[in-house]
Amino acid sequence: MNTIMIRRLKYLLLPLFFLIGCEPQTLISFDELRNGLQSNNSTLDTIVGQSTELTLPFSEAYLKHRHYLYESADITNFNSEQREDLAYLKIQERYPERFLPWPVQVNVVNNLKPNMSAMSKWSELVLQRLTAARESKILLSRYERNILIEYIEQAEFDNKELKEFLAKYKPRTRLGLYQHPNGKEWYQSKLNYYYDISKSPNETLNKIQTELARRGKRVSLALSIMGENHFALSYLQSHCESVEGLNWIDAYTNLPATAKQCAATHNSDITRLFLSLMEIDIGLHYQGWSKQQARVTLQARLRLTDFEADRLVEGTVLYPATIFSLTPFVTFSS
Structure with missing residues (x-):
């Protein structure tokens, strides 16, 4: 048997050796x-x-x-x-x-x-x-x-x-995430999942700010979970039946699926809060806003104490893009 044939035989048999030596992976539910x-x-x-x-x-x-x-x-x-x-x-x-x-x-x-x-x-x-x-x-x-x-x-x-x-x-x-290597892409991947729409963050931000401008003056809010760090999770747990998920950071709750299946209704002031949090989320993680800039922006949209605003900013830093899971509760003007 010549050298070329031996070499070809080795390449043909190599995958077989791997199959023999490896246990088949058991699929799980x-x-x-x-x-x-x-x-x-x-x-x-x-x-x-x-x-x-x-x-x-x-x-x-x-x-x-x-x-x-x-x-x-x-x-x-x-x-x-x-x-x-x-x-x-x-x-x-x-x-x-x-x-x-x-x-x-x-x-x-x-x-x-x-x-x-x-x-x-x-x-x-x-x-x-x-x-x-x-x-x-x-x-x-x-x-x-x-x-x-x-x-x-x-x-x-x-x-x-x-x-x-x-x-x-x-x-x-x-x-924000944007300062990490591939940070903007990382944020975009999160936005795609929680927002369920593959649009650019800047295009989404422009849409949000246009809607906030249309809604007029800032409002006061009394919300028991205002100080919670993971705002989207806390809100959905308070108002909806949770859909089981896989991500530990969301307490094993599928946030987008939970929001889509939720029958809760929301007034225009709560919608304004959602939009305001979405605005600073993109600002912090994609556009490079500082904590101070995010806080000032929030307080221009909503009547919040410094403590309330800081807690919401901190939650936005810790849980990027999760607020966009609440998009089904937001109606944009045409």
């Missing part, structure tokens, strides 16, 4: 996927509770298992909303989130506090990832850094190296 993700997110989740085997968020083990779960999903048995939910999460794997291992929405140190060994490993992971991220120009904002420092102080976590690192850490200058 939506409920099994959701349960698996909740287990993997145990340290991010106070609702699910702590499991005996902790997986540190955004560690290699966490990322590998999360990806395995995504790829194991039997999407042929998912409805359209479930498929869109999973597709969005898969897209998010492309972006810098994995380089920022400590989501500021969760006090991970407090969740790990009973397990000193896990806390030690966690601090090492945070230092490694934030150092590597900084070299790739992926940076925390000043607001995010201050939250992490506050978490450490609240938990009385005595890790001198991590404290000193965060104290000397130079954050990015603005709050």
